[in-house]
Amino acid sequence: MTFWQFVWDKTFSQYNSKQKKDEFIIVDHLHYKNKTIEIFLSHSKNINLYELEKLCDTVGWVRRPLKKVKTAIENSLLTISLFYKNDHTHKLIAFARATSDNSFNATIWDVVVHPQFQKKGLGRLLIDEIIKYLRTNDINTVTLFADPQVINFYKRLGFITDPEGIKGMFWYPN
Numbered sequence: 001m002t003f004w005q006f007v008w009d010k011t012f013s014q015y016n017s018k019q020k021k022d023e024f025i026i027v028d029h030l031h032y033k034n035k036t037i038e039i040f041l042s043h044s045k046n047i048n049l050y051e052l053e054k055l056c057d058t059v060g061w062v063r064r065p066l067k068k069v070k071t072a073i074e075n076s077l078l079t080i081s082l083f084y085k086n087d088h089t090h091k092l093i094a095f096a097r098a099t100s101d102n103s104f105n106a107t108i109w110d111v112v113v114h115p116q117f118q119k120k121g122l123g124r125l126l127i128d129e130i131i132k133y134l135r136t137n138d139i140n141t142v143t144l145f146a147d148p149q150v151i152n153f154y155k156r157l158g159f160i161t162d163p164e165g166i167k168g169m170f171w172y173p174n
Contacts, residue, residue, distance in 0.1 A: 049070055053066065082122055094122045106141070
């Protein structure tokens with residue numbers, strides 16, 4: 001994994017912190033399986049953990065204990081889920097979250113987009129929404145950890161590797 005830091009570009013629009021609704025349509029005509037679907041965005045932390053686990057399975061992530069996943073979500077500053085409605089049920093297709101000290105720094109975690117919905121701008125949308133929210137709250141240093149296969153994706157979004165020689169460091173129990 002590589003340590004990344006986002007370099008703020010003032011061209012991002014302000015995040016609407018007065019938004020009262022928890023979910024709203026963001027893409028109203030995306031074609032999927034010979035149908036036109038509407039994609040919804042939600043900030044709710046009330047996420048179906050089994051559905052999130054299935055989404056993470058689609059990209060090959062190692063399963064984590066659901067109790068710990070729930071705790072991580074509850075302690076996150078922000079969560080963003082993307083889903084579409086299918087026969088009156090929600091189908092989770094993308095997710096990301098951020099943690100923060102609520103002052104200087106934030107870290108983006110668990111960015112996942114279902115493979116059938118990749119290359120449609122949804123990953124970018126997740127990151128853009130998180131960055132807008134953080135910048136509106138005057139958080140200037142945004143970091144993340146990236147696997148090698150997604151490095152170019154994050155570079156295109158303005159993240160830089162090892163800024164000013166800073167290295168991310170890890171400690172793992174033996």
